[in-house]
Amino acid sequence: MQRFYLITSSVEPLVQLVPLGVKLVQLRIKNASESDIRRQITVAKAICEKHTAQLVVNDHWGLAIELGCDFVHLGQEDMETADFNALRAAGIQFGLSTHDQTELDRAMSFDPAYIALGPIYETSLKKMKWAPQGLNRVAEWKTQIGQTPLVAIGGLTPERGAKVLQAGADSVAVVTDIQTAKNPAERTREWLKVCG
Ligand SMILES: Cc1ncc(COP(=O)(O)OP(=O)(O)O)c(N)n1
Ligand SMILES: Cc1nc(C(=O)O)sc1CCOP(=O)(O)O
Numbered sequence: 001m002q003r004f005y006l007i008t009s010s011v012e013p014l015v016q017l018v019p020l021g022v023k024l025v026q027l028r029i030k031n032a033s034e035s036d037i038r039r040q041i042t043v044a045k046a047i048c049e050k051h052t053a054q055l056v057v058n059d060h061w062g063l064a065i066e067l068g069c070d071f072v073h074l075g076q077e078d079m080e081t082a083d084f085n086a087l088r089a090a091g092i093q094f095g096l097s098t099h100d101q102t103e104l105d106r107a108m109s110f111d112p113a114y115i116a117l118g119p120i121y122e123t124s125l126k127k128m129k130w131a132p133q134g135l136n137r138v139a140e141w142k143t144q145i146g147q148t149p150l151v152a153i154g155g156l157t158p159e160r161g162a163k164v165l166q167a168g169a170d171s172v173a174v175v176t177d178i179q180t181a182k183n184p185a186e187r188t189r190e191w192l193k194v195c196g
C-alpha cells in the first residue's frame with residue numbers, strides 16, 4: 001500500500017498535487033450538490049488515471065459505482081447504507097474507518113482493503129467523540145489486523161507521520177496539514193520524502 005495518502009476537500013488541489021508523484025488520493029467532498037460532486041469525481045478520476053494514482057471516493061459509493069471508480073472509503077455510518085453486494089459486484093475495493101474495538105471487529109467482518117484508525121492526534125478538521133488514539137494504539141491495531149493494511153489519520157504532520165509509520169501504520173492520511181500549508185506543493189514534496 002502507498003505510504004502517503006492525500007485527502008482533499010475538492011478536486012481543485014489535485015490538478016497541482018497529483019503530478020508531483022502522489023499515488024493515493026481521496027476525494028472527500030462535503031456540502032456540494034450531487035451534480036457538482038459528480039463533476040468533481042469525473043475530473044479527479046481523469047487526473048488520477050493520467051498519473052497512475054489510485055483515486056478513493058469518500059462517502060459517495062453510489063456515484064463511485066455509476067462513474068466507474070474502483071475504490072471507496074466508508075465510515076461506520078456510511079456502512080449502514082452502503083450496498084456491499086453492489087460494491088463487490090462492481091469490483092470496487094473499500095477502506096473502512098475504525099475508532100474503537102467494536103468498530104474494528106465490525107469492520108474486519110467485511111474483509112476491507114484497508115482499515116483506517118483515527119484520530120491519531122487531535123484534529124481540527126471535524127469534531128470527533130474519540131480522544132487521540134496515540135502511537136501505542138497504532139501498534140495494537142496493526143498486531144490485530146495482520147496483513148490488512150492500516151491507514152492512520154488525524155492531526156498528522158510530516159514529523160508525526162514518520163513516527164506513526166514507525167509504530168506500524170502502512171499509510172498516513174493527511175488533510176489539514178496540506179490544505180492549510182502556505183505552499184501545498186512544497187509540503188506535499190516534504191510528505192513524499194518522509195514516506196519514502
Ligand atoms: C482514510 C480515511 N480514514 C477515515 C476517514 C473518515 O471517514 P468517516 O468516518 O466516514 O468520516 P468522513 O470523512 O466521511 O467525515 C476518511 N475519510 N478517510
Ligand atoms: C476525516 C477524518 N476522519 C478521522 C477519523 O478518525 O476517522 S480523523 C479525520 C480528520 C483528518 O484530517 P486532518 O489531517 O486534517 O487532521
Ligand SMILES: [Mg+2]
Nearest residue numbers: 059074075078
Ligand atoms: Mg464518511
